[in-house]
Amino acid sequence: MAQIIRIENIADHVGETVTLQGWLYRKTGKGKLQFLQIRDGSGQIQGVMFKPNLPEEIFAAGKRLTQESSIIVTGTVKAEPRAKGIPAGYELDVSDLEIVQIADEYPITPKEHGVDFLMEHRHLWIRSRKQWATLRIRATIMRAIRDWLDGEGYVEMSTPIFTPAAGEGTTTLFEVDYFGEPIYLAQTGQLYNEANIFAFGKVYAFGPTFRAEKSKTRRHMTEFWMVEPETAYQDLDGLMDMEERFVSYIVQRVLKERRAELEVLERDTSALERVVPPFPRVSYDEAFEKLQEIRANSDDPELKDLLALEWGDDFGSPHETELTKLYDRPIFVYGFPTAAKAFYMEPWPGRPEVCKSVDMLAPEGYGEITGGSERISDPELLLERIKHDKLPEAAFKWYLDLRKYGSVPHSGFGLGVERTVAWICGIHHVRETNPFPRTLGRVYP
RNA sequence: UCCUCGGUAGCUCAAUUGGCAGAGCGAGCGGCUGUUAACCGCUUGGUUGUAGGUUCGAGUCCUACCCGAGGAGCCA
Numbered sequence A: 001m002a003q004i005i006r007i008e009n010i011a012d013h014v015g016e017t018v019t020l021q022g023w024l025y026r027k028t029g030k031g032k033l034q035f036l037q038i039r040d041g042s043g044q045i046q047g048v049m050f051k052p053n054l055p056e057e058i059f060a061a062g063k064r065l066t067q068e069s070s071i072i073v074t075g076t077v078k079a080e081p082r083a084k085g086i087p088a089g090y091e092l093d094v095s096d097l098e099i100v101q102i103a104d105e106y107p108i109t110p111k112e113h114g115v116d117f118l119m120e121h122r123h124l125w126i127r128s129r130k131q132w133a134t135l136r137i138r139a140t141i142m143r144a145i146r147d148w149l150d151g152e153g154y155v156e157m158s159t160p161i162f163t164p165a166a167g168e169g170t171t172t173l174f175e176v177d178y179f180g181e182p183i184y185l186a187q188t189g190q191l192y193n194e195a196n197i198f199a200f201g202k203v204y205a206f207g208p209t210f211r212a213e214k215s216k217t218r219r220h221m222t223e224f225w226m227v228e229p230e231t232a233y234q235d236l237d238g239l240m241d242m243e244e245r246f247v248s249y250i251v252q253r254v255l256k257e258r259r260a261e262l263e264v265l266e267r268d269t270s271a272l273e274r275v276v277p278p279f280p281r282v283s284y285d286e287a288f289e290k291l292q293e294i295r296a297n298s299d300d301p302e303l304k305d306l307l308a309l310e311w312g313d314d315f316g317s318p319h320e321t322e323l324t325k326l327y328d329r330p331i332f333v334y335g336f337p338t339a340a341k342a343f344y345m346e347p348w349p350g351r352p353e354v355c356k357s358v359d360m361l362a363p364e365g366y367g368e369i370t371g372g373s374e375r376i377s378d379p380e381l382l383l384e385r386i387k388h389d390k391l392p393e394a395a396f397k398w399y400l401d402l403r404k405y406g407s408v409p410h411s412g413f414g415l416g417v418e419r420t421v422a423w424i425c426g427i428h429h430v431r432e433t434n435p436f437p438r439t440l441g442r443v444y445p
Numbered sequence B: 001u002c003c004u005c006g007g008u009a010g011c012u013c014a015a016u017u018g019g020c021a022g023a024g025c026g027a028g029c030g031g032c033u034g035u036u037a038a039c040c041g042c043u044u045g046g047u048u049g050u051a052g053g054u055u056c057g058a059g060u061c062c063u064a065c066c067c068g069a070g071g072a073g074c075c076a
Helices: A007-013 A056-064 A115-120 A129-151 A190-200 A236-257 A259-264 A269-273 A284-297 A301-306 A317-324 A379-388 A393-401 A417-425
Strands: A017-030 A033-039 A044-050 A070-079 A090-101 A175-178 A181-185 A202-210 A223-232 A281-283 A331-334 A351-355 A357-362 A367-375 A410-416
Touching: A007 A017, A007 A044, A017 A090, A033 A056, A033 A070, A044 A056, A056 A090, A129 A202, A129 A223, A129 A236, A129 A259, A129 A417, A190 A202, A190 A223, A190 A393, A190 A410, A223 A236, A223 A417, A236 A259, A236 A269, A236 A331, A236 A357, A236 A367, A236 A410, A236 A417, A259 A269, A281 A284, A284 A317, A284 A331, A301 A317, A317 A331, A317 A357, A317 A367, A357 A410, A357 A417, A367 A417, A379 A393, A410 A417
Parallel strands: A044 A090, A281 A331
Antiparallel strands: A017 A033, A017 A070, A033 A044, A070 A090, A175 A181, A202 A223, A223 A410, A331 A357, A357 A367, A367 A410
8 A cells, every 4th residue: 555645636646545534436447457446535536447557356356346445555656648538537546456345236427317216225326426516616615605704804703503382383393392382493593693793783693494394406415514604794785795795605616616526516617607696686676577578578478478477576496596587697676565574674764675685596497595684673662573573572672672782773684605606506306415415205214 | 286298128218090028328249540429240128007997919099007307386
């Protein structure tokens, strides 16, 4: 054995003899030549075995290898411009091969498979190139999220996952038995973060969140990750400024650090290069007009039906999709009708029928990736809204307290990690952006 | 909950009017010095989602159910 290295560092070892610990991803034999596609979790490289250059038993060991067999391979690193590995441009001239285990017949072949089969084998599917690339990018996105917020002076706060039923609408909450009492898995940490900002000024929560929605679409999961920054002394305009800087940083960071993975995914990176501030800001009223226009000009009766909308309705995904088609970068839609939004959102000055809410819609049909608002800071108005929505006042006592002891304008948003990963990776369905997705009707594996 | 489509070999799919259940891939064996979804030859492969019905005969037609996919609704 030589020095053990990881494939992602292969460029530092050209001309050296090194050892790789990994798995056989694929093999092609050609008589006296064998090509082993080796992966070690950090990358992929082709190992070349030429019979006349090797002891007979080593070459024979190569022939025995099955897909996903675990192997320890020693060889000389060569620069080879035509090699397609990850990173590209390197090859390993194999001199020794140790078999750790000959893998059983592996169910996932290089050919095509259906969604159900792949989801049933998710524990193995994550080894495949595109899944591997997606999940590496996910990790980078999660790191970029923390790096940007930490760099801006935000303090990470853990908010509870066990929560009392703060309001109505428990139909979308997962109920848990808490020593005989029903409690619920958190849908958001926002209300707690509104308490946290009065102690720390700028905070964020980052973790899993749970929604018992019976949604079976490519953008829904019952368990997903969300980052929720909340900022004191920040109004709606300040919120949009912050969001566009934040999201641009994440995208540019992925472009910088995960080129090889984006290439595996065949992602059009020019669409990502354009993600720099400022993002277009479209009011609900303007968006409403645009959608009416698109609907009027459409020849497709089905689309006309899907786009039917009255002022005051929240947008569905068909509306978001049509709207984002008009732009080549993320957009903000702000000023939604108050009736369609949550009780805590600050009303628009002089126009109480709309509120200081904002969604960010990703381009290329990906739709909503963030939702946020400026929060009500006036205690009397907040109480009025709680009563208007017939929410249990007692449960919000602590929340109302926040408006009594040094209340300030403040705002925040939630960004859905899986939807963001899907957009940046150019992946159709959010289920591929989480290693073990929980969706309606599937919790295995 | 509603709409649409589907369920046949380990996988992806085919099977004409109701008439012998097939192909490719995978796997196994052999061949090949530049493959990378390799290629060539041979071998291996079936409770047609479940239950019932019609029929001389059902993968195909009928009924009910189960499961999956896409979408809608729903979704701070």
